[in-house]
Amino acid sequence: MKILIVDDSKVMRSIVKRTLRQAGFGSHEVVEAGNGAEGLERVAEHTPDLVLCDWNMPEMNGIEMLQELRGAGNEVKFGFVTSEGTAEMHQVAMDAGALFLITKPFTADDFEEKLSPVLAAA
Amino acid sequence: MSEVDPGLEPRPWLDALAEATAELSTTTLELDGCTILGPRNSDGDLSGGYIALIGDKCSVQIAVAASPETCRTIAGRLFEMNAEESQELPEGDVADAIGEVVNIVAGGVKSRMASYDATLQLGLPFVIEGVIESTKRLRTEYLEADLGGGMKVVLVAIVDTRHAANAAA
Secondary structure, three states: OEEEEEOOOHHHHHHHHHHHHHHHHOOOEEEEEOOHHHHHHHHHHHOOOEEEEOOOOOOOOHHHHHHHHHHOOOOOEEEEEEOOOOHHHHHHHHHHOOOEEEEOOOOHHHHHHHHHHHHHHO | OOOOOOOOOOHHHHHHHHHHHHHHHHOOOOOOOOEEEEEOOOOOOOEEEEEEEEOOOOEEEEEEEEOHHHHHHHHHHHOOOOHHHHOOOOHHHHHHHHHHHHHHHHHHHHHHHOOOOOOOEEOOOEEEEOOOOOOOOEEEEEEEEEOOOOOEEEEEEEEEHHHHHHHHO
16 A cells, blocks of 8 residues: 655654554555645655645645645545644545544554554555 | 733743643653753753744744754654764754644644634744844743753743734724
């Protein structure tokens, strides 16, 4: 399986990779992108099974990336990993087609809980 | 909510920042927990990650600052490097890490302060050398904390008192 991590912070991409490993998903291939526009390119190139995406990013943010994907008919499994997790953001994410929203700081248990059903169904 | 007005006083923000930093210590940094050491001054050779929280009732900057060596150690921990390797990290990676640290804790501060101002919005993090001082308009407080493993940081809360005054007018 292939997981695309989209975050403008190199260190956060590293933390997400570490947490994936700790949550038992270390055998999956990981692809990275630094913003939503790059993320769209990586989706086209690599056809990931799951996208883990930050919300606030330069050039194209996470919700714009998700809307772009769904507008183009791409139904890749998509979840947000963000520093804010208000009820309003959660609703916007779900309405746009996201499966979950993980709020920073997160633990390996958080990843296991949210990702296990998604990756099991992939 | 206490009698202290968060639109005018840094203390409630500093308390929320201390709680969010303790959470960061045990999760993202995988340390045993954060110890609050007490108030301190702005003196010393410090670099800090800053981020704005702005809402209808208040305008605040919060920061996590530390010595350049400690900033590198924190960054190295996040990049899974040992202490020696972390001292070789490029400046850009250190700034990225410190910016992300303050970004994460700011989310925690926002949720903890939502009962005071539900309209709070986070800005983008930035990193500067030194710390922002108090002025007539900006009210600032500092708190020293040990993130764990001897990594001492200075937590900073800066309240723009004019914003609250304008909001109340």
